[in-house]
Amino acid sequence: MNLTNLSLQLTGYDIAAAKKKLEEYNQHIIEDYEGYIEDKKAEILKFHLKKNPFYSTLVQGKPQNWEDLPVLTKRDLQQPLQNRLSKNFSAKNIHVHKTSGSSGQPFIFAKDKFAHALTWASISDLYTSNGLDLNTSYEARFYGISNHILAHYKERLKDLLSNRYRFSIFDRTAENFDQFITRFQSKKFGHLNGYTSALILFAKYLAEKNLILKELCPSLTHCIVTAEMLFKEDLELLRKQFGVQILNEYGSSETGILAFGPAENALKIDSRLQYVEILDEQNKPVPYGNSGKIVVTSLFNKAHPFIRYEIGDLGTLDFINNQLILTKLEGRTGDFALLPDGKKIPALSFYYVTKEIIKDTANVKEFVILQNQPDTFTIDYVADTAFSNAEIEKIKKVIRVYLGRNLQVNINKKASLDRSKRGKLKQFKRTF
Known part of the structure; x- marks a missing residue:
């Protein structure tokens, strides 16, 4: 059993209430997508202008039309967290997290507890809608792990409570990959989840051995790639060597999952919790189908403002059948x-x-x-x-x-x- 939801519930993250709210948001979007987005944008902007000194100072003296609001960058947020928190928020009622630093500009940020609960509820819902139940599916996790003893065992404990096993991706020897294979043969994993490049390396090793992972571990149903670009030929390799459906996940530490879905398709934006824009170099919106900077607004995070936040990637959006679609992801803005x-x-x-x-x-x-x-x-x-x-x-x-x-x-x-x-x-x- 996945104990993450239970542990979150016991520590003040109301997952049950978050799931109910998420259902309401789903219905609102179905009935009136544009109305829902405009209402939530206005609500979060009004809150931070009134309750967040950092953000209100940043906007002060500028027009408050949405497209005239400042675009936040990681550099803007590289200052003590206490300076950026909204009024009545402190370590007692927030979730504190640190970015991965892959952009070269790491910083600490916060979510209020209900916003964090909404994030988890959304992740669970996105997975379930693609046939994957996180409460029952045992995860093979292809991520890094700290070498520091305390941090290492803390991560292992977290994995245990979350119904997953972490594979060491820093050791890419044949001997280590053989150990991976042995573990897949002996454990009933439900899905793989990890960095694209690490999963591709493992798939290439399986190809050399003429092995199909699904045949070694019949309980496998899905593979989720994340954090790095997935190219067409690599998708074909993963699909062939793992023998399961490949799902693609795009997001950031600060915002959670932004887009998700079958890797062979354009990814659907999760518009329930965030508003995504594509802007040019002058921070002006570009038409659908045009490439630009991906800018995100967290619609429910009251502890910390992520309003028109530039996450550092380039991409292209389209709007099809009342659904915002990420049609192309093109790498980092500075690349x-x-x-x-x-x-x-x-x-x-x-x-x-x-x-x-x-x-x-x-x-x-x-x-x-x-x-x-x-x-x-x-x-x-x-x-x-x-x-x-x-x-x-x-x-x-x-x-x-x-x-x-x-x-x-x-x-x-x-x-x-x-x-x-x-x-x-x-x-x-x-x-x-």
Whole structure:
């Protein structure tokens, strides 16, 4: 049994009441989507202007039309939490959390207890609507875990109470993957959940062994990928080697799940708890179908303002059948290659090209791209067999045709790639 809901209920997070409210919000959206969103936007804005000194000071003297409100960034929030809390909120009646820091700008934030309960109720509902019951499905969790003893065992205890087992994704040796396989053969896991890159690595190992995970563990029904980009060919690999439905989850620590659904489809925005906008570089809304910065408003968090909050990603929205859809996720806002002539190239397009080349030339497990200088790129890759000289020259030639002839391209085989402390893999990084 998953004890998370029980523990939340006992510590002041009213999950039962949150579930009832969520049902009401569902009905309101069905009846009048635009009316629901406008009402909730107005309510949360009015609350923070009146009750939150940090936010009211930020807005002071500016028009309060929604599109004229300031766009919050992580940098705005990198100050003591106490300075950002609304009146009548303290450590006694909030949930305190820390961002993952994958953007390079970590900070501590808070949710009031009911907002946090709503988040959990929403997560449970989204999973259930896709055939996955968190109360009964034993989770195989492919995330990082702290090496510090106290934090490590605290995480293990949390996993135990949450009906899940955490696999160590930092050890990517064949011996460790063999231990993964043994555990799947001996335990009745219901679903996998983890960082995309870690799950892809495990799937590639299964492919090498000509194994299907569903055949080893018949109780498996789903796999949820999160936190990193999922490419079409990787989706096909996961579906083939795991033998279960692949679900894609997109969100952030600060807001919870923003979009969720079958990985082969565009993801549905969970509009019950947040309002999502796409803005251009001047913070103006763009039409549906156009790319821009993803900006989120938490509609129920009264402890801490997340109003027009830029989470750091680029994406595209559409509105179909009374439903907001995330049609494309395009990576981080700061991820672009800056060439010697001043041209900016989105890192994702560069990554697509390189991924396609490497797929054709070797049995590459994973790779990352570093831009060391405007004219210098480094590709670090992990593979059983190193590229031949001919394969290296082919890669360099295509990249130079695509980006410029006077570029220096270094290609290095590595035993493993550097990850964040939590196990995320940053696929592109500009170091200057």
